Amino acid sequence: MKVLIATEKPFAATAVEGIKAEIEAAGHEIVLLEKYTDKIQLLDAVKNADAMIVRSDKIDSDVLDASDKLKIVVRAGAGYDSIDTEYAKKKGIVIENTPGQNANAVAELVFGLLVFAVRGFYNGKSGTELKGKKLGILAFGNVGRNVARIAAGFGMEVYAYDAYCPKEVIESAGVKPMENQEELFCTCDIVSLHIPATHETKESINYAMVGKMKKGGILVNTARKEVINEPELIKLLAERTDLKFVTDIKPDADSEFAKFEGRYFSTPKKMGAQTSEANTNAGIAAAKQINSFFATGDTRFQVNK
Ligand code: 3PG
Structure with a gap:
Protein backbone atom coordinates (compact mmCIF):
# COMPACT_ATOMS: atom_id res chain seq x y z
CA MET A 1 0.00 0.00 0.00
CA LYS A 2 1.13 3.55 -0.67
CA VAL A 3 1.04 5.72 2.46
CA LEU A 4 1.41 9.47 1.93
CA ILE A 5 2.65 11.72 4.72
CA ALA A 6 1.30 15.14 3.74
CA THR A 7 2.27 17.86 6.18
CA GLU A 8 2.28 21.55 5.33
CA LYS A 9 3.87 21.99 8.80
CA PRO A 10 6.44 19.14 8.87
CA PHE A 11 7.05 16.66 11.65
CA ALA A 12 10.50 16.55 13.30
CA ALA A 13 12.91 14.47 11.19
CA THR A 14 13.09 11.76 13.88
CA ALA A 15 9.31 11.38 13.75
CA VAL A 16 9.39 10.92 9.95
CA GLU A 17 12.10 8.25 10.35
CA GLY A 18 9.96 6.47 12.96
CA ILE A 19 6.84 6.56 10.77
CA LYS A 20 8.81 5.30 7.77
CA ALA A 21 10.26 2.42 9.79
CA GLU A 22 6.80 1.34 11.03
CA ILE A 23 5.14 1.55 7.63
CA GLU A 24 7.97 -0.18 5.74
CA ALA A 25 8.21 -2.95 8.35
CA ALA A 26 4.60 -3.78 7.51
CA GLY A 27 5.50 -4.02 3.81
CA HIS A 28 4.01 -0.70 2.72
CA GLU A 29 5.59 2.23 0.89
CA ILE A 30 6.02 5.80 2.20
CA VAL A 31 5.70 8.93 0.08
CA LEU A 32 6.57 12.26 1.72
CA LEU A 33 5.16 15.68 0.90
CA GLU A 34 6.27 18.40 3.32
CA LYS A 35 5.96 22.21 3.39
CA TYR A 36 3.71 22.29 0.34
CA THR A 37 2.53 25.78 -0.51
CA ASP A 38 -0.24 25.02 -3.00
CA LYS A 39 -3.24 22.69 -2.94
CA ILE A 40 -2.21 21.44 -6.41
CA GLN A 41 0.93 19.91 -4.88
CA LEU A 42 -1.22 18.08 -2.35
CA LEU A 43 -3.68 16.86 -4.99
CA ASP A 44 -0.80 15.57 -7.13
CA ALA A 45 0.79 13.73 -4.22
CA VAL A 46 -2.50 12.10 -3.15
CA LYS A 47 -2.97 10.40 -6.56
CA ASN A 48 -2.77 6.61 -6.07
CA ALA A 49 -2.36 6.89 -2.28
CA ASP A 50 -4.10 4.17 -0.25
CA ALA A 51 -3.62 5.99 3.05
CA MET A 52 -2.62 9.40 4.33
CA ILE A 53 -1.04 10.76 7.51
CA VAL A 54 -1.74 14.47 8.01
CA ARG A 55 -1.65 17.21 10.67
CA SER A 56 -3.91 20.28 10.49
CA ASP A 57 -3.82 19.98 6.69
CA LYS A 58 -7.09 20.86 4.98
CA ILE A 59 -8.52 17.59 3.69
CA ASP A 60 -11.58 18.61 1.71
CA SER A 61 -13.67 16.78 -0.91
CA ASP A 62 -11.11 17.58 -3.67
CA VAL A 63 -8.35 15.87 -1.70
CA LEU A 64 -10.58 12.93 -0.81
CA ASP A 65 -11.52 12.57 -4.49
CA ALA A 66 -7.91 12.80 -5.71
CA SER A 67 -7.16 9.09 -5.25
CA ASP A 68 -9.55 6.27 -6.23
CA LYS A 69 -7.64 4.02 -3.87
CA LEU A 70 -7.80 6.14 -0.71
CA LYS A 71 -9.17 4.10 2.20
CA ILE A 72 -7.95 5.82 5.35
CA VAL A 73 -6.72 9.24 6.51
CA VAL A 74 -5.13 9.48 9.95
CA ARG A 75 -4.82 12.90 11.53
CA ALA A 76 -1.64 12.66 13.65
CA GLY A 77 -3.09 14.73 16.45
CA ALA A 78 -6.38 15.40 18.18
CA GLY A 79 -8.49 17.97 16.30
CA TYR A 80 -9.97 16.86 12.98
CA ASP A 81 -11.96 20.00 12.20
CA SER A 82 -9.76 20.49 9.10
CA ILE A 83 -11.08 17.28 7.54
CA ASP A 84 -14.42 16.88 5.71
CA THR A 85 -15.37 13.82 7.76
CA GLU A 86 -18.93 13.66 6.41
CA TYR A 87 -17.81 13.58 2.79
CA ALA A 88 -15.26 10.91 3.70
CA LYS A 89 -18.01 8.89 5.35
CA LYS A 90 -20.13 9.06 2.18
CA LYS A 91 -17.15 7.77 0.21
CA GLY A 92 -16.42 5.03 2.77
CA ILE A 93 -13.05 6.56 3.68
CA VAL A 94 -12.10 6.01 7.32
CA ILE A 95 -10.92 9.10 9.22
CA GLU A 96 -9.00 8.56 12.46
CA ASN A 97 -7.12 10.73 14.95
CA THR A 98 -4.47 9.84 17.53
CA PRO A 99 -6.01 11.13 20.78
CA GLY A 100 -3.67 12.09 23.60
CA GLN A 101 -0.43 11.54 21.70
CA ASN A 102 0.57 15.22 21.53
CA THR A 267 3.07 32.58 18.86
CA PRO A 268 4.09 33.18 15.22
CA LYS A 269 2.69 29.81 14.12
CA LYS A 270 0.50 27.25 15.91
CA MET A 271 3.19 25.34 17.78
CA GLY A 272 1.54 23.63 20.76
CA ALA A 273 2.29 20.20 19.32
CA GLN A 274 5.62 21.22 17.76
CA THR A 275 7.95 19.05 19.82
CA SER A 276 9.98 16.11 18.65
CA GLU A 277 8.28 13.93 21.28
CA ALA A 278 4.73 14.92 20.28
CA ASN A 279 5.51 14.51 16.55
CA THR A 280 7.02 11.09 17.19
CA ASN A 281 4.21 9.89 19.47
CA ALA A 282 1.43 11.09 17.16
CA GLY A 283 3.22 10.09 13.93
CA ILE A 284 4.10 6.58 15.05
CA ALA A 285 0.60 6.08 16.50
CA ALA A 286 -0.80 7.09 13.09
CA ALA A 287 1.53 4.64 11.32
CA LYS A 288 0.55 1.79 13.66
CA GLN A 289 -3.15 2.58 13.19
CA ILE A 290 -2.74 2.42 9.39
CA ASN A 291 -0.83 -0.88 9.60
CA SER A 292 -3.48 -2.34 11.89
CA PHE A 293 -6.27 -1.12 9.59
CA PHE A 294 -4.72 -2.83 6.56
CA ALA A 295 -3.79 -5.97 8.51
CA THR A 296 -7.06 -6.61 10.37
CA GLY A 297 -9.60 -3.90 9.42
CA ASP A 298 -9.11 -2.29 12.86
CA THR A 299 -11.05 1.02 13.04
CA ARG A 300 -10.88 1.65 16.79
CA PHE A 301 -9.87 5.28 16.36
CA GLN A 302 -12.35 6.10 13.60
CA VAL A 303 -14.05 9.48 14.11
CA ASN A 304 -16.53 9.32 11.21
CA LYS A 305 -18.42 6.10 12.01
C1 3PG B 1 -4.10 18.88 17.56
O1 3PG B 1 -5.29 19.08 17.26
O2 3PG B 1 -3.62 17.75 17.66
C2 3PG B 1 -3.22 20.07 17.87
O3 3PG B 1 -3.91 21.25 17.68
C3 3PG B 1 -1.92 20.06 17.09
O4 3PG B 1 -2.10 20.34 15.73
P1 3PG B 1 -0.88 20.33 14.69
O5 3PG B 1 -0.51 18.92 14.41
O6 3PG B 1 -1.39 21.03 13.49
O7 3PG B 1 0.27 21.09 15.31
Whole structure:
Protein backbone atom coordinates (compact mmCIF):
# COMPACT_ATOMS: atom_id res chain seq x y z
CA MET A 1 0.00 0.00 0.00
CA LYS A 2 1.13 3.55 -0.67
CA VAL A 3 1.04 5.72 2.46
CA LEU A 4 1.41 9.47 1.93
CA ILE A 5 2.65 11.72 4.72
CA ALA A 6 1.30 15.14 3.74
CA THR A 7 2.27 17.86 6.18
CA GLU A 8 2.28 21.55 5.33
CA LYS A 9 3.87 21.99 8.80
CA PRO A 10 6.44 19.14 8.87
CA PHE A 11 7.05 16.66 11.65
CA ALA A 12 10.50 16.55 13.30
CA ALA A 13 12.91 14.47 11.19
CA THR A 14 13.09 11.76 13.88
CA ALA A 15 9.31 11.38 13.75
CA VAL A 16 9.39 10.92 9.95
CA GLU A 17 12.10 8.25 10.35
CA GLY A 18 9.96 6.47 12.96
CA ILE A 19 6.84 6.56 10.77
CA LYS A 20 8.81 5.30 7.77
CA ALA A 21 10.26 2.42 9.79
CA GLU A 22 6.80 1.34 11.03
CA ILE A 23 5.14 1.55 7.63
CA GLU A 24 7.97 -0.18 5.74
CA ALA A 25 8.21 -2.95 8.35
CA ALA A 26 4.60 -3.78 7.51
CA GLY A 27 5.50 -4.02 3.81
CA HIS A 28 4.01 -0.70 2.72
CA GLU A 29 5.59 2.23 0.89
CA ILE A 30 6.02 5.80 2.20
CA VAL A 31 5.70 8.93 0.08
CA LEU A 32 6.57 12.26 1.72
CA LEU A 33 5.16 15.68 0.90
CA GLU A 34 6.27 18.40 3.32
CA LYS A 35 5.96 22.21 3.39
CA TYR A 36 3.71 22.29 0.34
CA THR A 37 2.53 25.78 -0.51
CA ASP A 38 -0.24 25.02 -3.00
CA LYS A 39 -3.24 22.69 -2.94
CA ILE A 40 -2.21 21.44 -6.41
CA GLN A 41 0.93 19.91 -4.88
CA LEU A 42 -1.22 18.08 -2.35
CA LEU A 43 -3.68 16.86 -4.99
CA ASP A 44 -0.80 15.57 -7.13
CA ALA A 45 0.79 13.73 -4.22
CA VAL A 46 -2.50 12.10 -3.15
CA LYS A 47 -2.97 10.40 -6.56
CA ASN A 48 -2.77 6.61 -6.07
CA ALA A 49 -2.36 6.89 -2.28
CA ASP A 50 -4.10 4.17 -0.25
CA ALA A 51 -3.62 5.99 3.05
CA MET A 52 -2.62 9.40 4.33
CA ILE A 53 -1.04 10.76 7.51
CA VAL A 54 -1.74 14.47 8.01
CA ARG A 55 -1.65 17.21 10.67
CA SER A 56 -3.91 20.28 10.49
CA ASP A 57 -3.82 19.98 6.69
CA LYS A 58 -7.09 20.86 4.98
CA ILE A 59 -8.52 17.59 3.69
CA ASP A 60 -11.58 18.61 1.71
CA SER A 61 -13.67 16.78 -0.91
CA ASP A 62 -11.11 17.58 -3.67
CA VAL A 63 -8.35 15.87 -1.70
CA LEU A 64 -10.58 12.93 -0.81
CA ASP A 65 -11.52 12.57 -4.49
CA ALA A 66 -7.91 12.80 -5.71
CA SER A 67 -7.16 9.09 -5.25
CA ASP A 68 -9.55 6.27 -6.23
CA LYS A 69 -7.64 4.02 -3.87
CA LEU A 70 -7.80 6.14 -0.71
CA LYS A 71 -9.17 4.10 2.20
CA ILE A 72 -7.95 5.82 5.35
CA VAL A 73 -6.72 9.24 6.51
CA VAL A 74 -5.13 9.48 9.95
CA ARG A 75 -4.82 12.90 11.53
CA ALA A 76 -1.64 12.66 13.65
CA GLY A 77 -3.09 14.73 16.45
CA ALA A 78 -6.38 15.40 18.18
CA GLY A 79 -8.49 17.97 16.30
CA TYR A 80 -9.97 16.86 12.98
CA ASP A 81 -11.96 20.00 12.20
CA SER A 82 -9.76 20.49 9.10
CA ILE A 83 -11.08 17.28 7.54
CA ASP A 84 -14.42 16.88 5.71
CA THR A 85 -15.37 13.82 7.76
CA GLU A 86 -18.93 13.66 6.41
CA TYR A 87 -17.81 13.58 2.79
CA ALA A 88 -15.26 10.91 3.70
CA LYS A 89 -18.01 8.89 5.35
CA LYS A 90 -20.13 9.06 2.18
CA LYS A 91 -17.15 7.77 0.21
CA GLY A 92 -16.42 5.03 2.77
CA ILE A 93 -13.05 6.56 3.68
CA VAL A 94 -12.10 6.01 7.32
CA ILE A 95 -10.92 9.10 9.22
CA GLU A 96 -9.00 8.56 12.46
CA ASN A 97 -7.12 10.73 14.95
CA THR A 98 -4.47 9.84 17.53
CA PRO A 99 -6.01 11.13 20.78
CA GLY A 100 -3.67 12.09 23.60
CA GLN A 101 -0.43 11.54 21.70
CA ASN A 102 0.57 15.22 21.53
CA ALA A 103 -1.37 16.41 24.59
CA ASN A 104 1.57 16.95 26.94
CA ALA A 105 3.32 19.24 24.45
CA VAL A 106 0.23 21.45 24.14
CA ALA A 107 -0.24 21.49 27.93
CA GLU A 108 3.38 22.52 28.52
CA LEU A 109 2.98 25.42 26.10
CA VAL A 110 0.01 26.66 28.15
CA PHE A 111 2.42 27.24 31.04
CA GLY A 112 5.04 28.77 28.75
CA LEU A 113 2.42 31.32 27.74
CA LEU A 114 1.17 31.81 31.30
CA VAL A 115 4.52 32.44 32.97
CA PHE A 116 5.26 34.92 30.16
CA ALA A 117 1.91 36.64 30.79
CA VAL A 118 2.07 36.91 34.59
CA ARG A 119 5.67 38.24 34.34
CA GLY A 120 4.43 41.10 32.15
CA PHE A 121 5.84 39.58 28.95
CA TYR A 122 9.32 39.92 30.50
CA ASN A 123 9.17 43.71 30.53
CA GLY A 124 11.57 43.95 33.49
CA LYS A 125 8.92 45.13 35.96
CA SER A 126 7.59 43.08 38.91
CA GLY A 127 5.04 40.56 37.76
CA THR A 128 3.09 37.94 39.69
CA GLU A 129 3.26 34.17 40.21
CA LEU A 130 1.06 31.30 39.16
CA LYS A 131 1.16 29.75 42.65
CA GLY A 132 -2.13 30.31 44.46
CA LYS A 133 -3.96 31.51 41.35
CA LYS A 134 -7.22 29.90 40.27
CA LEU A 135 -6.89 28.14 36.93
CA GLY A 136 -10.03 27.24 34.97
CA ILE A 137 -9.77 24.47 32.40
CA LEU A 138 -12.49 24.54 29.77
CA ALA A 139 -12.88 20.93 28.56
CA PHE A 140 -11.27 18.09 30.45
CA GLY A 141 -9.94 15.95 27.62
CA ASN A 142 -6.36 14.80 27.13
CA VAL A 143 -4.84 18.29 27.01
CA GLY A 144 -7.02 19.61 29.85
CA ARG A 145 -5.95 16.69 32.08
CA ASN A 146 -2.27 17.33 31.39
CA VAL A 147 -2.80 21.03 32.14
CA ALA A 148 -4.36 20.05 35.50
CA ARG A 149 -1.40 17.78 36.33
CA ILE A 150 1.16 20.51 35.59
CA ALA A 151 -0.89 23.22 37.35
CA ALA A 152 -0.79 21.20 40.57
CA GLY A 153 3.02 21.38 40.43
CA PHE A 154 2.80 25.16 40.18
CA GLY A 155 0.62 25.20 43.31
CA MET A 156 -2.45 26.52 41.50
CA GLU A 157 -6.07 25.94 42.52
CA VAL A 158 -7.52 24.03 39.60
CA TYR A 159 -11.14 24.14 38.37
CA ALA A 160 -12.67 22.58 35.25
CA TYR A 161 -15.87 22.48 33.27
CA ASP A 162 -16.65 19.90 30.61
CA ALA A 163 -20.19 19.35 29.35
CA TYR A 164 -19.30 15.79 28.30
CA CYS A 165 -17.08 14.62 31.17
CA PRO A 166 -18.64 13.29 34.40
CA LYS A 167 -17.87 15.39 37.50
CA GLU A 168 -16.44 12.31 39.23
CA VAL A 169 -13.72 12.04 36.60
CA ILE A 170 -12.77 15.70 37.13
CA GLU A 171 -12.82 15.25 40.92
CA SER A 172 -10.69 12.11 40.76
CA ALA A 173 -7.94 14.23 39.15
CA GLY A 174 -7.97 16.53 42.19
CA VAL A 175 -9.78 19.25 40.24
CA LYS A 176 -12.92 21.12 41.32
CA PRO A 177 -15.76 20.63 38.81
CA MET A 178 -17.86 23.68 37.93
CA GLU A 179 -21.58 23.63 37.16
CA ASN A 180 -21.23 25.46 33.87
CA GLN A 181 -18.93 27.54 31.69
CA GLU A 182 -20.13 30.83 33.20
CA GLU A 183 -19.19 29.69 36.70
CA LEU A 184 -15.70 28.75 35.47
CA PHE A 185 -15.13 32.21 33.97
CA CYS A 186 -16.52 33.98 37.09
CA THR A 187 -14.42 31.91 39.51
CA CYS A 188 -10.99 31.76 37.91
CA ASP A 189 -8.07 34.17 37.49
CA ILE A 190 -6.97 32.35 34.36
CA VAL A 191 -9.07 30.37 31.87
CA SER A 192 -7.38 27.91 29.50
CA LEU A 193 -9.40 26.79 26.46
CA HIS A 194 -9.36 23.14 25.38
CA ILE A 195 -12.68 22.82 23.57
CA PRO A 196 -12.73 21.49 20.01
CA ALA A 197 -14.03 23.68 17.16
CA THR A 198 -17.58 22.47 16.53
CA HIS A 199 -20.90 24.11 15.52
CA GLU A 200 -21.65 24.29 19.25
CA THR A 201 -18.40 25.98 20.34
CA LYS A 202 -17.77 28.28 17.36
CA GLU A 203 -17.39 31.88 18.61
CA SER A 204 -18.67 30.81 22.04
CA ILE A 205 -15.81 32.62 23.79
CA ASN A 206 -17.33 36.04 23.44
CA TYR A 207 -17.75 39.44 25.11
CA ALA A 208 -20.27 38.23 27.68
CA MET A 209 -18.30 35.11 28.63
CA VAL A 210 -14.80 36.59 28.96
CA GLY A 211 -16.34 39.72 30.48
CA LYS A 212 -17.26 37.61 33.51
CA MET A 213 -13.58 37.27 34.44
CA LYS A 214 -12.24 38.93 37.56
CA LYS A 215 -9.95 41.96 37.48
CA GLY A 216 -6.58 41.01 36.00
CA GLY A 217 -7.96 37.89 34.29
CA ILE A 218 -5.95 36.02 31.66
CA LEU A 219 -7.44 34.04 28.77
CA VAL A 220 -5.14 31.45 27.16
CA ASN A 221 -6.03 29.70 23.91
CA THR A 222 -4.15 26.65 22.68
CA ALA A 223 -7.30 25.14 21.11
CA ARG A 224 -8.69 26.66 17.89
CA LYS A 225 -9.15 30.27 16.82
CA GLU A 226 -12.69 29.53 15.62
CA VAL A 227 -13.92 29.19 19.23
CA ILE A 228 -13.19 32.89 19.85
CA ASN A 229 -15.53 35.66 18.77
CA GLU A 230 -12.68 37.94 17.71
CA PRO A 231 -14.57 41.25 17.22
CA GLU A 232 -16.22 40.84 20.63
CA LEU A 233 -12.95 39.97 22.37
CA ILE A 234 -11.29 43.02 20.79
CA LYS A 235 -14.16 45.21 22.08
CA LEU A 236 -13.78 43.73 25.56
CA LEU A 237 -9.99 44.14 25.69
CA ALA A 238 -10.42 47.79 24.66
CA GLU A 239 -12.86 48.34 27.56
CA ARG A 240 -11.22 46.12 30.17
CA THR A 241 -7.60 47.25 30.25
CA ASP A 242 -6.91 44.79 33.09
CA LEU A 243 -7.42 41.67 30.92
CA LYS A 244 -4.75 39.74 29.00
CA PHE A 245 -5.08 37.33 26.08
CA VAL A 246 -2.30 34.90 25.15
CA THR A 247 -2.72 32.46 22.32
CA ASP A 248 -0.97 29.77 20.32
CA ILE A 249 -3.32 30.28 17.40
CA LYS A 250 -2.82 33.58 15.68
CA PRO A 251 -6.25 35.22 15.35
CA ASP A 252 -7.44 36.41 11.93
CA ALA A 253 -7.55 39.88 13.50
CA ASP A 254 -3.95 39.62 14.79
CA SER A 255 -3.11 43.22 13.91
CA GLU A 256 -6.18 44.46 15.80
CA PHE A 257 -5.21 42.43 18.87
CA ALA A 258 -1.58 43.59 18.56
CA LYS A 259 -2.76 47.08 19.53
CA PHE A 260 -3.16 45.76 23.09
CA GLU A 261 0.55 45.96 23.73
CA GLY A 262 1.62 44.22 26.94
CA ARG A 263 -1.74 42.42 27.15
CA TYR A 264 -1.74 40.30 24.01
CA PHE A 265 0.70 37.74 22.68
CA SER A 266 0.47 35.17 19.92
CA THR A 267 3.07 32.58 18.86
CA PRO A 268 4.09 33.18 15.22
CA LYS A 269 2.69 29.81 14.12
CA LYS A 270 0.50 27.25 15.91
CA MET A 271 3.19 25.34 17.78
CA GLY A 272 1.54 23.63 20.76
CA ALA A 273 2.29 20.20 19.32
CA GLN A 274 5.62 21.22 17.76
CA THR A 275 7.95 19.05 19.82
CA SER A 276 9.98 16.11 18.65
CA GLU A 277 8.28 13.93 21.28
CA ALA A 278 4.73 14.92 20.28
CA ASN A 279 5.51 14.51 16.55
CA THR A 280 7.02 11.09 17.19
CA ASN A 281 4.21 9.89 19.47
CA ALA A 282 1.43 11.09 17.16
CA GLY A 283 3.22 10.09 13.93
CA ILE A 284 4.10 6.58 15.05
CA ALA A 285 0.60 6.08 16.50
CA ALA A 286 -0.80 7.09 13.09
CA ALA A 287 1.53 4.64 11.32
CA LYS A 288 0.55 1.79 13.66
CA GLN A 289 -3.15 2.58 13.19
CA ILE A 290 -2.74 2.42 9.39
CA ASN A 291 -0.83 -0.88 9.60
CA SER A 292 -3.48 -2.34 11.89
CA PHE A 293 -6.27 -1.12 9.59
CA PHE A 294 -4.72 -2.83 6.56
CA ALA A 295 -3.79 -5.97 8.51
CA THR A 296 -7.06 -6.61 10.37
CA GLY A 297 -9.60 -3.90 9.42
CA ASP A 298 -9.11 -2.29 12.86
CA THR A 299 -11.05 1.02 13.04
CA ARG A 300 -10.88 1.65 16.79
CA PHE A 301 -9.87 5.28 16.36
CA GLN A 302 -12.35 6.10 13.60
CA VAL A 303 -14.05 9.48 14.11
CA ASN A 304 -16.53 9.32 11.21
CA LYS A 305 -18.42 6.10 12.01
C1 3PG B 1 -4.10 18.88 17.56
O1 3PG B 1 -5.29 19.08 17.26
O2 3PG B 1 -3.62 17.75 17.66
C2 3PG B 1 -3.22 20.07 17.87
O3 3PG B 1 -3.91 21.25 17.68
C3 3PG B 1 -1.92 20.06 17.09
O4 3PG B 1 -2.10 20.34 15.73
P1 3PG B 1 -0.88 20.33 14.69
O5 3PG B 1 -0.51 18.92 14.41
O6 3PG B 1 -1.39 21.03 13.49
O7 3PG B 1 0.27 21.09 15.31
